[in-house]
Amino acid sequence: xxxxxxxxxxxxxxxxxxxxxxxxxxxxxxxxxxxxxxxxxxxxxxxxxxxxxxxxxxxxxxxxxxxxxxxxxxxxxxxxxxxxxxxxxxxxxxxxxxxxxxxxxxxxxxxxxxxxxxxxxxxxxxxxxxxxxxxxxxxxxxxxxxxxxxxxxxxxxxxxxxxxxxxxxxxxxxxxxxxxxxxxxxxxxxxxxxxxxxxxxxxxxxxxxxxxxxxxx
Amino acid sequence: xxxxxxxxxxxxxxxxxxxxxxxxxxxxxxxxxxxxxxxxxxxxxxxxxxxxxxxxxxxxxxxxxxxxxxxxxxxxxxxxxxxxxxxxxxxxxxxxxxxxxxxxxxxxxxxxxxxxxxxxxxxxxxxxxxxxxxxxxxxxxxxxxxxxxxxxxxxxxxxxxxxxxxxxxxxxxxxxxxxxxxxxxxxxxxxxxxxxxxxxxxxxxxxxxxxx
Numbered sequence: 196x197x198x199x200x201x202x203x204x205x206x207x208x209x210x211x212x213x214x215x216x217x218x219x220x221x222x223x224x225x226x227x228x229x230x231x232x233x234x235x236x237x238x239x240x241x242x243x244x245x246x247x248x249x250x251x252x253x254x255x256x257x258x259x260x261x262x263x264x265x266x267x268x269x270x271x272x273x274x275x276x277x278x279x280x281x282x283x284x285x286x287x288x289x290x291x292x293x294x295x296x297x298x299x300x301x302x303x304x305x306x307x308x309x310x311x312x313x314x315x316x317x318x319x320x321x322x323x324x325x326x327x328x329x330x331x332x333x334x335x336x337x338x339x340x341x342x343x344x345x346x347x348x349x350x351x352x353x354x355x356x357x358x359x360x361x362x363x364x365x366x367x368x369x370x371x372x373x374x375x376x377x378x379x380x381x382x383x384x385x386x387x388x389x390x391x392x393x394x395x396x397x398x399x400x401x402x403x404x405x406x407x408x409x410x411x412x
Numbered sequence: 413x414x415x416x417x418x419x420x421x422x423x424x425x426x427x428x429x430x431x432x433x434x435x436x437x438x439x440x441x442x443x444x445x446x447x448x449x450x451x452x453x454x455x456x457x458x459x460x461x462x463x464x465x466x467x468x469x470x471x472x473x474x475x476x477x478x479x480x481x482x483x484x485x486x487x488x489x490x491x492x493x494x495x496x497x498x499x500x501x502x503x504x505x506x507x508x509x510x511x512x513x514x515x516x517x518x519x520x521x522x523x524x525x526x527x528x529x530x531x532x533x534x535x536x537x538x539x540x541x542x543x544x545x546x547x548x549x550x551x552x553x554x555x556x557x558x559x560x561x562x563x564x565x566x567x568x569x570x571x572x573x574x575x576x577x578x579x580x581x582x583x584x585x586x587x588x589x590x591x592x593x594x595x596x597x598x599x600x601x602x603x604x605x606x607x608x609x610x611x612x613x614x615x616x617x618x619x620x621x622x623x624x
Binding site: 359373 | 464467473474477480481482484485563566579583588589594597601
């Protein structure tokens, strides 16, 4: 069974690639989620300029394929005088896309907070800023958690795109081993299963969380 | 403007790839959705496992497995064929879940009414429930199709000559690594807008013909 021999031989190499993919996912989310929240608040701002700019950024971020953004950041920015390592370029590009998508998810969450609570907070004399900070954001973000978890899984899958900018993540590792050994099928299948090993339990977890949170409403 | 013409060469390929994969997924999703609701436990389990695997592995990994893993061995596949098969498989899994959601939106009483009228389960599904499920599924399917249009850019990695492929080509030839990609971004946005509009039209027309 050469198939499984390959799996045993090359598992450590692929595992280091998986580590890079996970790191990239984490850094992307750490930058993308706060930016997404800012965009969500911006899109609901009373200031027209802030609102228009936020909506513009969101629409561009959601309408452009992540791969295009990635190539633009990695190949385009150096000619504008900013040379980025592949990791930085990949995390910035994916964070931009993440911010655009999660802002819509978060906006849905913020809007789901009952209007009566905001009115009640006004009646209590709370400032607009405090209402956002203590009433709307904590509840809105909580409502948005299950879809955000689902999106985080998509971000993890999207890190495979970093293959195109020569970052040593799981897909690049698998491809380069394949191109040396010509054992594409076994190596690529193992890489695919390693992705699934993360995404499938993660999506069950997000379903579980969704049910748990729904119970308290 | 010359650069725009080069990049725009890929638009047809992007649309062709998206449409072919979507059609494959829309058809392939039907048996998967039905298997997911089968009365036999083993069939349900296999369908669920297939759907989870198809959705859990990134599209790029599927394209690589099909193009390099399978396509260079016994069967030879063109990059376009590999991309359509790969995206079509992934789309089948997503569409199966969309249909499953649509099935739950159809009132249970319609099954009972059909049964009372003496229709078999298969006939009920084909003539009563099925057409309504397809209509209810349109909004979710359209959102998915628009996502697919953007995801199809991944096919450029295995050499499909779509919009982003020509953008990379143009940037290599001209040495300008910004403008061609901005054109590509603009073209993708421009392609999604009519799609969104058309589906809203289709949806409002077909939606009227669903009994709840």
